[in-house]
Amino acid sequence: MRLSRYPINTMKETPAEAEVVSHQLMLRAGLVRRLAAGLYSWLPLGLRVLQKVERIIREEMNRAGALELVMPVVQPAELWQESGRWTEYGPELLRIKDRHERDFVAGPTHEEVITDIARRELQSYRQLPVNFYQIQTKFRDEVRPRFGVMRAREFIMKDAYSFHLDEASLQSGYRTMYDTYTRIFTRTGLTFRAVRADSGAIGGDVSQEFHVLAASGEDAIAFSDADDYAANLEAAVAAPPAQARPAPQQALRKVPTPGARTIAELARFLQVDPARCVKTLIVEGAEQQVVALVLRGDHELNAPKAQRLEGVASPLRMASAERVLQATGTEPGYVGLVGLKCRVYADHSALALADFVCGANEKDTHLTGVNWERDVTGAAAADLRSVVEGDPSPTGKGRLKIVRGIEVGHIFQLGRKYSEPMKALVLDEAGRETALYMGCYGIGVTRIVAAAIEQNHDERGIIWPAPIAPFQVVLVALNLQKSARVREVSDRLYAELTAAGIEVLYDDRDARPGVKFADAELLGIPHRLVVADRGLDAGRLEYRQRRDSASTEFPADGALAFMRARLGT
RNA sequence: CGGAGCGUGGCGCAGUCUGGUAGCGCACUUGCAUGGGGUGCAAGGGGUCCCGAGUUCAAAUCUCGGCGCUCCGACCA
Known part of the structure; x- marks a missing residue:
């Protein structure tokens, strides 16, 4: 073309x-x-x-x-x-x-x-x-x-x-x-x-x-x-943790935590690791009741998993602040497990905690030293969270990336x-x-x-993978309006490569070299041939791949064979 | 659907606050020069300023209504 x-x-x-x-x-x-x-x-x-x-x-x-x-x-x-x-x-x-x-x-x-x-x-x-x-x-x-x-x-x-x-x-x-x-x-x-x-x-x-x-x-x-x-x-x-839950050490204790609504604020305020906190999310149930979903503080809820659980509304909807108040007696940020009435699903990793921190169902207050069985019963185990980098693979082999x-x-x-x-x-x-x-x-x-293109580009433009490139070769002729020799060689080369079944984009425009190079790179054609007087004086053409930063020269006579070798055809 | 922003030659934008000849860069056309990394100089062509109504002597600019688009979120695959 x-x-x-x-x-x-x-x-x-x-x-x-x-x-x-x-x-x-x-x-x-x-x-x-x-x-x-x-x-x-x-x-x-x-x-x-x-x-x-x-x-x-x-x-x-x-x-x-x-x-x-x-x-x-x-x-x-x-x-x-x-x-x-x-x-x-x-x-x-x-x-x-x-x-x-x-x-x-x-x-x-x-x-x-x-x-x-x-x-x-x-x-x-x-x-x-x-x-x-x-x-x-x-x-x-x-x-x-x-x-x-x-x-x-x-x-x-x-x-x-x-x-x-x-x-x-x-x-x-x-x-x-x-x-x-x-x-x-x-x-x-x-x-x-x-x-x-x-x-x-x-x-x-x-x-x-x-x-x-x-x-x-x-x-x-x-x-x-x-x-x-x-x-x-x-x-x-997310595979359940391998180790069994440790035995309770601490006593249940109510602590004031003014203004600490998020896990990050809570962890900072109490100087504890977010992984030792538990968050209790209240979501709409399939019927009237709401459902509590419990996760470790450093984990994220996985909506597709949650909405597959029995009794949970699908698609998943977080309960409104009013509904949370109605069900727990407090506002979002202080919801906790002890004394919670509704159906509870707890993520495996949250269930593996002992002596953890959670909301106290009372504004500006949390509980520390909370333990399953002793303080909280009736939670169903489930896989609720999105996996994170470094989690063990559920196949038991390796870690997740x-x-x-x-x-x-x-x-x-x-x-x-x-x-x-x-x-x-x-x-x-x-x-x-x-x-x-x-x-x-x-x-x-x-x-x-x-x-x-998302996967293959640089600051100059597209870098097509060869199998889907619009053309295999871009033929850049420099100064062909003035140089009869450049025009003649380029025309001949174009005809020769095209006849051999190679898809060539022939830049025969009357444009400056910089324009042609910039366009060739923007368009991302994998192979570039340059025909110019400078090279022809020595009987040579110039070749460069889109990903390369430097060109190589080769004898102008052997252009078809040279290109065939590059294209692997 | 909720929130935010933007509509001015093909593209990127200024001008809008404070109403008064519609501008700049790129692209395009022509000429001359240049000819290995988006070149220079000169001369041109091209705009219902998103649409409609209103205010005004006068609207790209102010007011109201509409349309379109973009981004964030929700949603979806």
Whole structure:
């Protein structure tokens, strides 16, 4: 591609709307343009990256035996009513009416449509297992779209759905997709990690996420330094402490603690370690009563874990100050365990404490020397907290480390969640009707592009991993307007490399060298060739990789062979 | 949905408090010079100052209403 015929519009200044570096660079490099909140156009250069990613996905899905199809973006409401999600999905589901006032949705996902296809097309166990996928636009009416294409309302997703006769087949299909995803993300050249997304079924691979590791990631993931345990922080299991609880030493004592509402204030006031304090959080219960959740002072409540507990409202809601007063007789900040009437869940590590500090259910007052059994009874043990760096791995091997990631893939075993209400049945070997088992597997295609930039950039711009770079080589011709020799050599080189199947972005603009170098680096093309009189005098060209800080020279004659060697083709 | 902020050529901003000819930098066009790291000089083109109503001799500026966008939080994946 000749840059003189390619209307790129690079920007020196960062548009004010862009907060994260991938969004800034995508705008500055002219990959995307915003049309409205969460809606982006992909300009030619950005589309090339997107298509590289899609190609890798397609090749690996096909290799795994999945079958590509395309389903409509606009879907009839009836299907969503049938699955129950017309009412369950909430305002993220964009509902639209056609000219006859009939209800439709702009598809945020396609379980309903694919299940409808499955129940029509699949009649026999002989047709199973089967996996259908598509690469297609989704619409989710996000409350707050942000970070450019990272959390857009309209985005491209690869979604796949597998159908099986039984659970064993589902698990095997799920493992195949796990392996396929691993190959896909490996091939994109990104550093990633597969993590457990759900701890509900112990040891079961019911749902896993694939994260591109980047400091700016929205998710925290925990992994063991000694084995392959890795989980989203939301789902990471905090192992109960190994040591038994020490015997009580101190007597229960009430102490005045004026103004000490937070654990930090309390610890400072009493000169005790926050890890020897206990915090009692009052949350709304599933019915009328509130529920108390007890954590060690230095630990954080994990909402997904808490809202799974019996009797706790889901989604989790903290009780209002009035409700706290009503239930405990005091205000938040002084709530404690002794004499507490409501249902109590205590985190394992809080339960392991002896002689600890907690609120006295009385303003400006706490208790010290509190002990389980002796002073407090009836607390149920639970895993309530988020793990922290250095916690023992729940597998028993190693300690947990925490890094940040961007979720780019998610695989689920759905079981019969859709097939039963939507009556997707086949006949088994014995001629009996049986509901299909189903798995679903998503990849955020547009998000991968942003994640790639988050993970690979420097102060000059993008540094594309080679497999998804829009072009392999940028050919920078210096002063070609004046130098017939430079123009001739560059034109010839461009033609030669292009004919050899190499994707070359040829900067043949009448621009100063500095402009061309700066743009080449902003655009992040992995390999750069420079043609200039200075080198040609010695019969040489110049080569440099995007990550390198210095160039090397090589004989101009052998350019094609030289580049082939660099590209490994 | 709660809180905060911002809407002025394509982009980044000043001007608004204190009403009086719509500006600067980048980008764009043309010319000359320059030609290895966003070059210099000169001449240009391009703006319903988000929209509507009001106040006023006069509104980018003041008042009211609306719309859009961004950030933080909540929510969601």
